Amino acid sequence: MHIDRELDGPLEEIAQRAVAAEAEGYDGLWAAEAGHDPFLSLAVAATATQSIELGTGIVVAFGRSPMTTATAANDLQLLSKGRLLLGLGSQIKPHIEKRYSMPWSQPAARMREYVLALRAIWASWHQGETLAFRGEFYRHTLMTPFFNPGPNPYGAPKVLIAAVGERMTEVAGEVGDGLLVHPFTTERYLREVSLPALERGLGVSGRVRRDAQVSLSGLVVTGREEASMETARRAVREQIAFYGSTPAYRPVLERHGWGALQDELNELSRRGEWAAMGERIDDEVLDAFAVVAPLDEVAARVRSRLGDLVDRFSLYLPYPLDEDARRQIAADLRA
DSSP: OEEEEEOOSOHHHHHHHHHHHHHTTOSEEEEOSSSSOHHHHHHHHHHHOSSOEEEESOEEGGGSOHHHHHHHHHHHHHHTTSOEEEEEEOOOHHIIIIISOOOOOOHHHHHHHHHHHHHHHHHHHHSOOOOOEEOSSOEEOOOOGGGOOOOOTTOSOEEEEEESSHHHHHHHHHHOSEEEEOSSOOHHHIIIIIHHHHHHHHHHTTOOGGGSEEEEEEEEEOOSSHHHHHHHHHHHHHHHHHHHTSGGGHHHHHHTTOHHHHHHHHHHHHTTOHHHHHHTOOHHHHHHHSEEOOGGGHHHHHHHHHTTTOSEEEEEOSSOOOHHHHHHHHHHHHO
8 A cells, every 4th residue: 555645735845845755755745726736736846856656636627628737737747757646636516617617517427528638638749649639528629839748758647536426436447547535435435336436437448456546535533642532533523524515425425324414414514504513423424434543553444444445545634643643654554
């Protein structure tokens, strides 16, 4: 299992954080599109590091044209000397339409076509193929020498697709190089829904499970003493409630027979009762979505629960945890 970590914070601190993560033995860094452009963060990290893989986790695909994404990813693949993992996510309809002012329709079908468009654009640059992509959602048929960056010695980056629902997960298997599992998942949902859907998609493209990377930023509740554990429990309950209020993520709750909880959380979110939402997440739900363990037991619990399911793992901690504790967990996971 590859052990990764998040790359966040102000741009002026990115290089220092990336160098430290590489020195500590992490396999990959993931920069999210949440207040900062992940391509910019990873560009800084690429110039400061030598070997650690660099992933967008995620970049919002539908907020960009395939051409703009293809260009940025190609530049970053070149700058990092082939270390880019291009993680794409669809986001949800209100954000695409109201925040990005971009069109929304048939997200799984659109994502499938988006990735095929990326590959067609890269092929026109790297292999000199004629750009003639005509799809239902995207059309790319013009590439003149002035706008062609030419062959990339490192080729195209791997493309991983973020998914919760079965259809998007199938798309990740059919046209992607891997799956970014949403933190709002459970071991049962992974085993019974996500991985079978991924394998169905892989089958369409004539591949098998070992041909795709599965990456999870997993929720963990831990701390050095009971007070810090309780702080972590409260924060993770609130994070689970926030995700659970989203209708698109309802299937995860329904798999456990908790569909009514989604209705309740959604209604509370509409009323802005954020604190009350966290109180609706009981210990059973918390334990299903998060690894809950003292510091010295986290790694063993993660391996026991997820070791045969995911290829890459990073800690998702919506609460403060000191760097020494993070390093201890990462070292235990690598042991």
